[in-house]
Amino acid sequence: MLPQLAIRAFRSADKRLLWKFMWNFGVKGMLSVEKFKRRLKRGEYFPPFLYISIINSCNLRCQGCWVDVAAERDMIEAETLNRLISESKARGNTFFGILGGEPFMHPQLLEILAKHPDCYFQVFTNGQFITEKVAAELRRLGNVTPLISIEGTDIVSDQRRGNKEVLNRTLRGLDNCIRERILTGVATSVCQTNIDDLLTKEWLQKLIDRGVHYVWYHTYRPVGPKMNPQLALHPKQLVEVRNFVVEMRSKMPIAIIDAYYDHQGKALCPMVTGISHHISPKGEIEPCPIIQFATDNISDKRNIYNVFRDSAFLRDFRQLSGKATRGCVVLENPELVKNLVLKHGARDTTVRQTAMAELEAMQPRFSQWLPGEEVPEKHWMYRLAKKYWFTDFGAYRDVAHDASAKARKLVESVEKESVAN
Numbered sequence: 001m002l003p004q005l006a007i008r009a010f011r012s013a014d015k016r017l018l019w020k021f022m023w024n025f026g027v028k029g030m031l032s033v034e035k036f037k038r039r040l041k042r043g044e045y046f047p048p049f050l051y052i053s054i055i056n057s058c059n060l061r062c063q064g065c066w067v068d069v070a071a072e073r074d075m076i077e078a079e080t081l082n083r084l085i086s087e088s089k090a091r092g093n094t095f096f097g098i099l100g101g102e103p104f105m106h107p108q109l110l111e112i113l114a115k116h117p118d119c120y121f122q123v124f125t126n127g128q129f130i131t132e133k134v135a136a137e138l139r140r141l142g143n144v145t146p147l148i149s150i151e152g153t154d155i156v157s158d159q160r161r162g163n164k165e166v167l168n169r170t171l172r173g174l175d176n177c178i179r180e181r182i183l184t185g186v187a188t189s190v191c192q193t194n195i196d197d198l199l200t201k202e203w204l205q206k207l208i209d210r211g212v213h214y215v216w217y218h219t220y221r222p223v224g225p226k227m228n229p230q231l232a233l234h235p236k237q238l239v240e241v242r243n244f245v246v247e248m249r250s251k252m253p254i255a256i257i258d259a260y261y262d263h264q265g266k267a268l269c270p271m272v273t274g275i276s277h278h279i280s281p282k283g284e285i286e287p288c289p290i291i292q293f294a295t296d297n298i299s300d301k302r303n304i305y306n307v308f309r310d311s312a313f314l315r316d317f318r319q320l321s322g323k324a325t326r327g328c329v330v331l332e333n334p335e336l337v338k339n340l341v342l343k344h345g346a347r348d349t350t351v352r353q354t355a356m357a358e359l360e361a362m363q364p365r366f367s368q369w370l371p372g373e374e375v376p377e378k379h380w381m382y383r384l385a386k387k388y389w390f391t392d393f394g395a396y397r398d399v400a401h402d403a404s405a406k407a408r409k410l411v412e413s414v415e416k417e418s419v420a421n
Helices: 004-011 015-039 078-089 109-114 132-141 152-159 167-177 201-210 235-249 304-309 312-326 333-346 355-361 381-389 405-421
Strands: 049-053 095-099 120-125 144-149 185-190 214-219 255-257 277-278 284-286
Touching: 004 015, 015 120, 015 144, 015 381, 095 152, 109 132, 132 144, 144 167, 144 284, 152 167, 167 277, 185 235, 185 255, 214 235, 235 255, 277 381, 333 355
Parallel strands: 049 095, 049 277, 095 120, 120 144, 144 185, 185 214, 214 255
Antiparallel strands: 277 284
């Protein structure tokens, strides 16, 4: 698999862009994690990777979206964003995830990317604003990989994303990137309406034939103002997704990303491990994108390193969530999240100002932590990379003894309900 993937990337991607990826993301990214581990040993904290939602606006209206895409525009100004990136670089960070809304609706996005040629940016996008001209500029910059979301076939895409001709317009943007020989990925939020179509070897082969270099499968999470539990996967389906990802990594010449398991197949949360936190379009520093509360903001005049290091809110979230579960704390234990928000007087970071009511309406449910269903990595490359640079970093040493039993009871109750229905 690995030789085939390397040959395919070498033939289809611009060599300068491959070098940028290997150096800015690969080598420097590993070094940033090593610095992170050394900071942890000193009792200091600053995440090696930041995920930044630079704007809330979007041209689509996806089912289950927790971003206020229809509200008045909020976005991080270029000056503030450049300062954030520069201060992070001073601590060894070189990789940044750029989210929205739709990031390409930010009028200064390309200027910001151009200002930091020594960094690597992954832009989460629906692809519909990537014209031939934009794709050509992304190739010129060389430090960007578009991660283009595809949610299903024509009919499912229109249904999931609240518009018409969604898939065709997204594929045009995807093809513009491929023609410009840009390293390009496809992301899918796996749910009940697309799992049968997209969790298949045939779908991966279509992406390979089209020229896509990597895919990212993540599972739908029912949160936000229009949470839809009916779309969420059942426990057996979550195991099916994990098995599929592990198997296909050894068989298909396409890189496959996941963000919620270590090399042994044990569940983890990137927020709890401390490897990343999220910044909202208002500059609010949130534990993760689906926990929309904050006590800190990047507009604070202190250095961003000090803001993260000194945040009692984020520290409590990491530590107490890590004691409660290896999975998603907001899904499994919304009461704990509520208590932490109240304890620290955290503010609602949404435009709609209903995040607390949404949290209170949630019922505890299972997440990616399914005790006894761990699927270890089979391919040596993924196993090695995760062992050293994407592990739990000791975050779950104090996980509560009864947490595993609670997680198993949640899973069993859902399985009984599905059998009964």
